[in-house]
Amino acid sequence: MVQITGCEPEMSRELIEELERERRRNFIDRLKHVDWEVEQILKDHRKWFEIQAEWSKKYYEALYRQMDKKITGNGLKFKLSGQRNTMKPYTGKWTKIQN
Amino acid sequence: MIYGIVYCVTMIRITNTIEYDETRRIIKVRKEKLTMEDTIALAFSRILEKENVRYAIVAGYVSLLFGRSRRSDDVDFIIENISLGKFASLCEKLFKAGFKFLHSNEKTLETVRMAYHSLEKGDRIRFTFGEYPIPNVEMKFATTRLDKISIEESMMIHVNEDVLRISPLELQIAYKLYLGSEKDVEDARFLYKLFKNILDGEKLSKWCRLLDVNLKCLES
Numbered sequence: 264m265v266q267i268t269g270c271e272p273e274m275s276r277e278l279i280e281e282l283e284r285e286r287r288r289n290f291i292d293r294l295k296h297v298d299w300e301v302e303q304i305l306k307d308h309r310k311w312f313e314i315q316a317e318w319s320k321k322y323y324e325a326l327y328r329q330m331d332k333k334i335t336g337n338g339l340k341f342k343l344s345g346q347r348n349t350m351k352p353y354t355g356k357w358t359k360i361q362n
Numbered sequence: 363m364i365y366g367i368v369y370c371v372t373m374i375r376i377t378n379t380i381e382y383d384e385t386r387r388i389i390k391v392r393k394e395k396l397t398m399e400d401t402i403a404l405a406f407s408r409i410l411e412k413e414n415v416r417y418a419i420v421a422g423y424v425s426l427l428f429g430r431s432r433r434s435d436d437v438d439f440i441i442e443n444i445s446l447g448k449f450a451s452l453c454e455k456l457f458k459a460g461f462k463f464l465h466s467n468e469k470t471l472e473t474v475r476m477a478y479h480s481l482e483k484g485d486r487i488r489f490t491f492g493e494y495p496i497p498n499v500e501m502k503f504a505t506t507r508l509d510k511i512s513i514e515e516s517m518m519i520h521v522n523e524d525v526l527r528i529s530p531l532e533l534q535i536a537y538k539l540y541l542g543s544e545k546d547v548e549d550a551r552f553l554y555k556l557f558k559n560i561l562d563g564e565k566l567s568k569w570c571r572l573l574d575v576n577l578k579c580l581e582s
Contacts, residue, residue: 290544294579297430297548301555304429308377309394311429316395322433323398327494 374560380428382560390520391427399426402491403437404524406499409455411525416442418516420529420537425549427519427526428556432545436488436500440512440529443503449478456489464488464498508537531557535580536569547579554580 304311372384381390393400403423410417419427422434444452453474465488466473477487486502504510512529519526528534531553538550554561554577570577 290547293544293548294551297551298555300429300431301552304377304556308379308429309392312379312393313395315429315431316393316397318431319397319399319433323494323496326496330494 376557376560388518388520393521399423399434399437399497400521402497402499403526404521405459405491406437406439406461406489407526408524409452409459410441413452413455415444415452416513418512418527418529420512420534422549424528424534425552430549430552435496436498439499439501440504440509441501442513446475446478450474461489461491464490464495508533530565532562532566533569535566536573536575539570539575540573551580
């Protein structure tokens with residue numbers, strides 16, 4: 264078990280230093296990933312574009328499915344673009360109308 | 363006697379789908395499949411081109427267009443300041459092509475006028491394309507000097523048979539470094555590494571000096 268002991272200002276400084284080191288390392292990793300992307304693109308950009316388009320399609324399909332679920336999940340039938348609310352005004356007989 | 367101008371076109375191959383026409387400073391991109399962001403950017407710019415509205419695409423989409431593997435919720439367009447009449451005519455064409463205001467479902471003159479006043483104040487307005495709000499187009503008038511330079515010195519990109527105009531790569535790289543978030547620095551590094559051979563070194567250094575940023579993090 265990790266013990267966080269010692270005087271507080273010292274401890275705080277050490278923890279922040281650890282986090283900063285980790286953040287720095289993560290950022291350098293991400294920059295290396297960018298270099299890798301460029302390397303792949305220079306090798307075969309056509310293939311890269313193809314994969315990118317396929318990935319984009321899947322991403323948006325999943326996102327839209329989720330949006331539809333969230334939007335219709337609370338019983339209201341919304342379409343997110345604009346403020347279109349297609350719910351009929353409540354008349355007190357709504358359940359009957361729906362049936 | 364017929365006089366003509368003979369252009370000596372120098373094409374530089376960057377990848378197997380990108381070529382650079384050095385003489386006219388045009389990048390030609392061939393994409394067999396388009397992403398959602400491409401589709402919306404091309405549809406929007408097609409109308410701006412037809413309506414003779416000068417514009418430049420800036421920010422995230424510039425690197426996405428060339429293959430950066432991340433998503434963006436919007437494609438940012440800066441357009442020249444146009445009159446209300448021209449803006450109304452532009453909106454009409456956009457509505458016909460399937461665009462809608464994000465924040466209003468109405469397509470009345472009143473809504474168009476309100477959108478125009480927002481633009482005049484320096485605010486941005488958003489257009490959606492199709493049924494869903496993401497990705498969308500974020501549009502603003504050119505307000506700052508950098509906005510105006512982005513339009514005046516925009517680079518033409520041929521994507522298949524279509525045309526897009528983007529802010530100059532040198533300015534984009536320096537600006538992204540200036541913004542300074544991790545995502546922005548990654549985008550800057552992506553553009554720098556991919557287009558290293560065609561960037562104008564002098565211009566890039568000038569923008570870096572003016573925006574007080576350092577190119578070091580792109581080269582290491």
